[in-house]
Amino acid sequence: MTRISLQERKQKILQIVIHHFIRTGKPVGSETIIEKNKLGVSPATVRNILAALEKEGYLTHPHTSSGRVPTDKGYRFYVDSLMQLQQLTQEEEQRIEKEYESQRGALDSVMQETSKMLSMLSHYTGFVLTPSPAADRLKRLELVKLDRDRVLAVLVTDAGFIRHKIINVDQDVNSTELLSINRMLNKNVYGISVNDISAEIFKRLQQEKNKQVKYINIMEKLIQQAFALDEEGELYLEGTSNILSQPDFADYEKVRNIFKVIDEKKMLCELLEEKVSHEGIKVIIGEETPCKELQECSIVTSTYRAGDKTLGALGIIGPKRMEYSKMIALVNYFSKLINKTISRTTKELAREPRKK
Amino acid sequence: MTRISLQERKQKILQIVIHHFIRTGKPVGSETIIEKNKLGVSPATVRNILAALEKEGYLTHPHTSSGRVPTDKGYRFYVDSLMQLQQLTQEEEQRIEKEYESQRGALDSVMQETSKMLSMLSHYTGFVLTPSPAADRLKRLELVKLDRDRVLAVLVTDAGFIRHKIINVDQDVNSTELLSINRMLNKNVYGISVNDISAEIFKRLQQEKNKQVKYINIMEKLIQQAFALDEEGELYLEGTSNILSQPDFADYEKVRNIFKVIDEKKMLCELLEEKVSHEGIKVIIGEETPCKELQECSIVTSTYRAGDKTLGALGIIGPKRMEYSKMIALVNYFSKLINKTISRTTKELAREPRKK
DNA sequence: AATTAGCACTCTATTCATTAGAGTGCTAAT
DNA sequence: ATTAGCACTCTAATGAATAGAGTGCTAATT
Known part of the structure; x- marks a missing residue:
């Protein structure tokens, strides 16, 4: 070029x-x-x-x-x-801020709320892509017995994401045993990235030979399954119907294709994850997208830091003919806002370090 | 009539x-x-x-x-x-069954999978409405400390639904205290419906005066927040883009309205919850719906039992001009399948009753 | 050398008329 | 009660005519 x-x-x-x-x-x-x-x-x-x-x-x-x-x-x-960069009006900023204050809860619901607001304020489709928890650091792991051979694992990551998973252990574990496994794990789990955890734990366990070897077998099962997070993170998507209101998308065929892509969140996830390699606002215009069906669209997206390094993404999808300056300002603002929210959460979580 | x-x-x-x-x-x-x-x-x-x-x-x-x-x-x-009732072909039944087998996990993901399959097999929009956990019985409650004044509550209900919620306790609770509170609660919690739990627990606690009163204050906070589930249950919705493929919905205006309703899941939730008062297949045709925007649609829906009495709903939304016999057969089949799945889950969960 | 006036040309979008076809509704005959 | 026959209605498709927007080119102007 x-x-x-x-x-x-x-x-x-x-x-x-x-x-x-x-x-x-x-x-x-x-x-x-x-x-x-x-x-x-x-x-x-x-x-x-x-x-x-x-x-x-x-x-x-x-x-x-x-x-x-x-x-x-x-x-x-x-x-x-x-284009000259724009700023949000005070009114808009206040409106967002206010909505945000009332939203004190789990990070996941904040994300959902954010995508909703992105959609509402842009009149396009808003999204937030949560990073795969695999890359985040573990804060805490809780094991709950469900029945003879199934255990519920609840993961809380550093950034404040919460995930749960049901695990099959083909061996009876009684609650007391589970409790002590749980305690042992938690002692060793704090601050390790979910990716490395499997390897790390076994290393530590070998050093701690004095512990009963009895559990090792069970623990292996548990850990293997608990951290095999195949998920690519959640995609929150709101306001898809706004696409239909765009006069630019009068062509039925095109709209149908766009919706097909959006409906299959998976595709969108991949597209976004690929593009979200480095920080900062990014604008993808028409054919610049790797996805044929979205050639009539533009995407304005930015990243946010979750925890220490993991990047998530958020943004809007609209017609190529959009008010870029406005949209960039909007996405940028939310990006900063989420960063703030997460770093606050992280700090709070860090306030009580791993004593137990 | x-x-x-x-x-x-x-x-x-x-x-x-x-x-x-x-x-x-x-x-x-x-x-x-x-x-x-x-x-x-x-x-x-x-x-x-x-x-x-x-x-x-x-x-x-x-x-x-x-x-x-x-x-x-x-x-x-x-x-x-x-209309003469139809049956699914063996082929179809096998296909469903097969997909179901591979899907051994949390109930929530089964529900999502079900709505996906409903959509795929009907070529319309599929949905599953999870009952509000409030009406379900509690199986287990786990409390995890997050930071100085926030606690994560994980609820597992009888039917196998899992929900979590972050709770603000404006008072420092150390982990050990929390553990004993947790234990005490779990002893008293099993089998009570989430609705009644608040009242029930306090009744029991008063009888158990010998326990330290110290916790009561904290516990009150905890319980109040943990069980104030304002949620109406989840709505899983898949294949919305199929609506666009229907020749019946060539009118842009109408489609837009339909999408607006579907986009705002809330509205749909209410509509469904209202209609899902008693068991069995229900067909809602055109103007029979209380929702103006859906007057060009028909809804085929059925209920399923979660736990002992709670009803959830599932079904499909399509144009009025649909193959009712086929759709009824489809929805009916899934309804039975989910009933089976849940009752299996419940049984499994019941296998190890409340000893701890 | 850059700018501009002038004009022919192209393509769209709208309107109007025409026509063929599908299907009804009515009447009178069976 | 059924049916043949026929006038009538409305749609959908086709084509012709026209107005309008805007270009691109050439030749004149500065």
Whole structure:
């Protein structure tokens, strides 16, 4: 992507076209441009410039006799260089903050609430992708006996996520035994990442040979299953119906495809996880997505830190023709907010370290 | 709804019309009826009968010169009296059963899987509504300390549902205290419905005056919050995008409304909970729904027993023009399957009663 | 050399008329 | 009670005509 800096006037006109198109959704003609903006030039000049911009790939024609429409490349340039960043209004910030205060609970419900608010404030589809707990640090592990050969494991991670899982141990364990296993595990579990835990625990157990070897067998089963988290983290998705309200998505076929992708959360998860490799706001425009069905959409997403290093993602999905500056501001704000919330949670959790 | 029994031939024709319309989606004319079925009568006669059926409210006309289309009343009569019940094919049953076997886990994930399969096999939208745990019996309650003033409560109900909740106790409780509270609660908790538990526990505690009174204060906080389950139970919803594939929903406006309702799960929850008062298959056709936006849809739903008495619901949402017999068979089958699964779970859980 | 006026040209979208076809509803005959 | 016959109604599809928006090019202008 060679970035030959366009001359100033060209840029100005490109910016006018895109801005106008974003607002109205109608192709923009040379006359319209003159009308709304006092550039001291004639329509013909503007036409020449538009033709040039088209040759360079920033604009297109739906058909010969209609105005110009931005291409993906055009949007990209707009987002990277032309657009002026916006801030949320105080009103909006207050509204968000207020909603957030009342939401004192488990992290998972905060995430759900966040995706809902993203959707409401953007009028598009909002999402939050929870990081796989596998990469997070373990804070606590609780084992509860359910019946003869099944145990419920409850994991609390450093960042404040809670997951539970039912485990089959094909061997009878009585409650007292379980309790002491539990205690032993908790002593060794704090602060280790869920990924490494299996290996780590066995290492420690071998050093602690004085303990009864009796449990080792059971424990192996338990640990293996408890930490085999195949899940890729949760995806909270809200406001999918907003897609139907977008005039840009009048084409039934396209909408159906978009919904198919969104319906199968899995696909979306993968797409997002791939893109969420490094921090900061990211804008994915149209064909930049690896997912064919979403080529008519843009995604504005940002990451947040959960615990010490794990990254989750959040953002919105809407039509390519969206108010990028506004959306970026919105996503950015929530990203910061969640970071704050999580670091608070983490701190609280850390207040009482692993004495027991 | 006076049910003047229609003469046999009338019924026959009504049945032909509805059946044909369900299959093709096109209004049915008198000629078509004659062609496909050898009734020894002329088109004119059929027309007379159609006109009669229309006057009685079972059919309508989209416009003067088109064939007949069933009204809601027509569908209702069809479902109640004309339709012959169907069975799933062996193939289908096996496919379901197989999927089910591999799914050995927490009940919640079974529910999610079920709604997915309902959607896949029906090609409509599938749902499972989990009963509010409040009405279920408690099997076990686990308290885990998170930080100075917050405790994680994990509830396991009789039927096998698992819920967790974060509780604020504005008082420091050390882990040992918590453990003994936990033990005390568990001794008293088994088999009581979550609804009654608050009252019940206090009654018992008063009898047990010998216990330290010290904890009572904390315990009150804990219990109050732990069992204040405002949730109405989970709604698992899958295959919403299938709605878009229905030719019946070509009207953008209508689809948008349907999606709005479905998006806001809450509304759907209430609707379903209301309708799910007594057991058995229920078919809600078009305007019979209390929800305006769903007037173009039909819902086939059935209940399942969770634990001893609590009812959950499951089913499918599709266009009014659906193969009712097939859908009823499908929903019915899943309903039975879940009943079986739950009663198995319950039994397993009961195998080790409340010794500790 | 850049700008602009002027004009032919292209394509869309809307309107209107026409037509074929499907299906009804009524009347009168069987 | 049934049916043949026929006028009537409405839809859906097709095509022609037209207005309008906007371009692209050429030649004149600055």
